[in-house]
Amino acid sequence: MRTFQKLIRNSFCSSNYSLFFLLAAVIFFSGCNKEFKENNTSAAINATGIDDARSSKPNIVLILSDDVGYEIPTYTGGQSYITPNLDKLSHAGMQFTQCYSSPMCSPSRVMLLTGKYNFRNYTGWGALSLDQRTFANMFKTAGYNTYVAGKWQLDNGDLGVHTFGFDEYIIFNPYEDRNTSHDNSPLTIGRYKSPELYVNGAYLNPDSVIGKYCDDILVDSITSYAAKSKAQKKPFFIYYPMSLAHDPFSPTPDDPEYATWDNSPSNSDTSFFPSMINYMDKKVGQLIRRFDSMGLTKSTIFIFIGDNGTPHYIFSQYKGQTVQGGKQQTTIWGTHVPMLVYWKGHIKPNTINNNLVDFTDFLSTFADLAQTPKPTTYGQLDGVSFYNSLIDPNTKIRDWVFDHYNNDRYTDKPTYRFAQNSIYKLYDSSGLFYNIVTDPYEDTNIPVSKMTAEQLQLRNYFQSIMDSLH
16 A cells, blocks of 8 residues: 555655543444454444434534645545545535635635634634634533634634634644744644644653644544533544644655654655545544544534645546646636535435535535534624525525635735636626636636626625625
8 A cells, every 4th residue: 555655646746732632542443443444434424314302402523734736636526635534525525516605715724614704804824813703602501512623724723713612632733923933943834744732732752642643633633522412422523633734745644754744844746645534534534533432423523625726736647637736826726616515314425415505604504414503792703504405405505605815925916806616607706797607717708798687696795795795
């Protein structure tokens, strides 16, 4: 397998963890298999039908991959990577084909957590104002245990985590000054090998993470938190913003190069991207298998999404064509992301859902899933719940999505506002109108003079939507 992965990689290149916790994790997992193996995957994630009767509040696990566009998983049509666990989930659950984010991670995450378009509350890169509230606040009010494990990127450290509704956490990037070392160790760097992790207001002792891989630690911590919540007989919400598969591109523990790899941020090699995608997929499968071993899969909803498109220097094969990653771009390759929902015994297996979903919709949907009213004290919320489409994918939820994208990391970039459906897109300030199916890179604007009556009607409809969103 490693040889096969190496061949793929070589051909791809283009252009204070407590002692108690560690011992508990070792004891707990000693009886578990090492991998989410093919011969038990189907049993672990097989859904046999649909049941909308909810006698208790379900647990919810939201998995957010980093820089993984729609062209990456095999189940969507991707041909460059190995994603068997996501593929199995697509067969065991519901595959959403039309989920849209913003083109970069910080704007996307603010939308996702708060249920608001960026013009309402996006104040700058890597930060969220402390006067805002998130879906975790809502879950906490509804009686849930709440946990975040992974990339924070909302600033304010411990204060921010608790203000935004999370009871406990293990995170990296707790402050906006993400490139500064805080634990004073030259060996713990960044987000992958020997990661610098922040727990309960303090950085972990470097000795506890040296040589370890971030997502291994995160999945262990998530499993431990779920087991604790189960023992407490409390529903839980877990937000897992993965480290994978953002740069710097580097070997995973499944690669022979990992043991001697220099994990400095400047050391990045795109040839490892396929291996990172494979490891991302592996951790998703491992997490579900562990929940199954605890008897939690039928009471837990798993949602997997990407946060934005793949980096522009990654080229992938998708349905017989070469796709350049669209991160930072407002084309579909920058905003169209994979989305899977798996709820054993509740969501009919192997279901395709073509409803439009944008990142503001998750908070409203979570309110329905948690059987709690949508908050009325959080300010204007923009999302539309897609809960009914989980029960019946033919239920139409919305006929447009919108994005207000301010790429404030690059001062020479304008603010983009656009509305779209699954076929057409209109930009607000420029009036440019595209068929994003036949012209996904948006090379040829359709002028008003050449629009059909249907296209003109849709263009005017999109414009009226954007005129109302200020």
